């Protein structure tokens with residue numbers, strides 16, 4: 196059996212633990228709620244996080260990296276960027292995936308044919324952490340952009356009224372919400 | 379309107395205190411930037427004679443409180459326990475069942491236990507126990523009581539200004555406890571110490587002095603509306619003629635000043651102007667006031683007395699002008715004040731007449747005492763009586779959903795009228811999931827004066843449940859327009875929608891009405907009120 200097959204077979208157990216780790220940064224009552232409440236509208240944090248990590252996991256199992264990882268990460272990071280976390284706390288669940296898989300699969304990972312695959316997988320997780328960092332900083336940037344945008348909207352009418360023809364530029368050319376359009 | 383629990387559901391409620399046993403008292407709260415609004419400027423307290431005006435900062439160690447601050451706070455609490463039966467009752471009867479715990483958008487968006495309504499109230503209740511109950515006095519912490527220290531005061535302050543007074547939690551409480559009311563009283567106490575935020579204190583001072591939250595002088599207010607008159611003429615070819623401070627008019631119109639100065643509220647304001655013009659020939663006799671130029675009442679976020687002082691200005695103006703009744707615009711907390719407090723504050727307004735629609739003859743019995751009618755009731759009645767010529771296809775590029783603003787929904791039960799209007803002026807309307815609308819609607823995250831910029835982090839997490847539901851209908855039905863009937867919503871939502879990438883823009887309902895309204899003598903309309911091409915007119919517009 197290849198590592199990929201093992202990861203597919205153990206997906207449920209691994210994801211459950213990964214979800215726990217992802218929620219581990221929240222206070223106890225928060226964790227309980229995010230885990231228990233299954234209605235996605237009553238619990239957007241729990242729902243987005245669990246859906247997000249599953250999508251990421253599936254993506255990691257693919258042979259070639261697709262362009263979807265940043266989006267999946269951003270869905271989670273957008274939430275964490277407006278909660279009380281430092282960047283390291285917000286991202287801490289990503290490296291946690293390696294530990295869970297190690298615990299789950301144990302010595303199997305040392306078998307020669309698996310070990311190589313595992314090394315590749317580990318580097319994918321490392322890369323995931325870096326992408327996660329991008330997603331977190333992008334989200335923080337969006338937050339600050341929102342502050343600026345709002346001030347701009349509030350001022351626009353008043354400037355117009357005062358007969359001041361100056362239009363506050365909407366955004367830098369080719370840059371939207373702190374990200375280059377082609378990013 | 380609280381959802382009534384069935385008897386068996388009430389029996390199922392655990393009367394154990396699960397939430398307070400987790401040592402919350404020992405968990406310190408750290409005040410963080412992004413999570414609170416800036417401190418009030420002394421000049422804004424001085425204008426309304428509020429105590430302890432001085433320069434201070436929330437992030438400073440020393441909040442520059444009067445020496446006897448503790449005494450002031452506890453005296454204030456005692457006074458209010460005597461005066462407000464609800465306060466005393468809410469302090470006493472909570473069984474800590476936890477039914478409200480996961481209903482607050484700030485908890486849902488953060489997982490911070492102190493944002494669970496039950497615990498938010500417990501921050502306060504622990505003081506009540508300590509100073510006003512025998513058990514608390516005797517057994518202290520074991521009885522859930524705690525000493526009022528500087529640190530406790532700061533924590534309480536921090537969480538009182540993280541409650542948007544939306545009352546969602548109260549819908550789920552089997553005892554009808556309204557945590558928002560506790561926040562209201564709690565904030566009153568902070569005001570005794572000069573601990574307001576400037577985003578509230580400044581609008582209050584402006585409103586008191588000039589008549590609106592922004593301090594727009596009468597001539598500038600008029601100038602702004604005349605500006606809209608020109609824009610309306612460009613778009614429709616029709617020149618509307620609003621009047622100002624006109625004595626003897628039948629109706630006085632009052633709307634939040636946000637509609638007059640900030641997009642996208644301004645388009646709703648144009649909507650009112652267009653509707654009133656349309657109705658003129660049918661017998662509408664209405665005037666705007668440049669003095670009562672604010673429907674909102676930020677005084678309500680400081681103290682009952684201040685709310686009363688600001689509310690009185692609207693009625694004084696109605697009296698001065700000699701109108702028969704007042705029509706009110708799309709505002710949120712204004713309607714809570716009118717519907718639930720006005721009569722006790724300044725009522726009954728018996729110098730006014732019971733409102734009757736001059737167009738349809740409908741008597742607005744619900745406004746018998748306050749003499750103030752919500753514009754959605756007024757317009758829905760017009761539509762129902764076939765008084766408006768509407769072309770909803772002009773809104774066909776708008777796939778609309780409706781956000782029930784907390785106060786009109788939960789404080790006055792205005793649930794059907796806005797939907798009825800939307801369905802008559804738009805062809806594409808989709809509801810968000812049931813547990814996110816009507817009485818269960820989620821707050822925009824910026825209510826009760828929390829819509830400043832510096833607390834963006836708080837607003838974004840608080841607004842997550844709402845944005846999440848909008849995104850869902852966007853993904854499912856292609857919704858691209860979020861309609862609402864509150865000026866704070868219109869100010870808060872654009873960036874909330876932007877941050878959470880819901881794909882929706884924000885509109886008031888009367889903007890949609892005016893897009894659809896076919897004015898006699900209008901030119902061929904090619905754009906909507908935002909000067910964006912109407913469906914099918916994309917080619918003709920040189921954009």
Ligand code: SF4
Nearest residue numbers: 472474475476478551
């Ligand atoms: S406020 Fe009401 S719902 Fe909340 S814990 Fe107390 S009794 Fe239960």
Ligand code: SF4
Nearest residue numbers: 482541542544545547
């Ligand atoms: S009133 Fe609203 S913001 Fe305040 S505790 Fe209740 S649900 Fe939360």
